[in-house]
Amino acid sequence: MKKPILFSLLFFIIFSCKDINKISAGSYPYAEIYMLDHSETDIITRLIKLKENNPDYIVPKLKWAGKETELIDGKDSHWYFFYFYFKDTNDIVEFWTREGYQPNKTKVGLFRVSNGLEGASHFVNKDLSEEENEQLKKEFKKNIIDKIQ
Secondary structure: OHHHHHHHHHHHHHHHOOOHHHHOOOOOOOOEEEEEOOOHHHHHHHHHHHHHHOHHHOOOOEEEOOEEEOOOOEEEOOEEEEEEEEOOOOEEEEEEEEEOOOOOOEEEEEEEEEEOOOOOEEEOOOOOOHHHHHHHHHHHHHHHHHHHO
């Protein structure tokens, strides 16, 4: 009789915790993942063209550690990283692409946002309130995902 109660209690505690995702595997356990039905090469090309056609998405140069710095999109190990600037909200969003587990599938992972050019960065689904997360994901989907599908 004690085992089912203990199991139920443990199950409830684990799945009611806000930070349950911290036990997930991988480098970006809190990232908001979007699965797109195109090859990674195609998605990367679409994202590059989206930024070229919308120069407001280019992150302006910023000061970091006393030096002028540019956030440059590019490939790093398993991920292709992108930095987009949402001028209307003054946010810099950071996300990556990675090949999906099936042919012609690509994962896009929104993992961090910085408020302003000198603002602190926050991990999506971890550091922001539920309302802030939902608003950010809505903006990301509207400004990025919907335009590259």
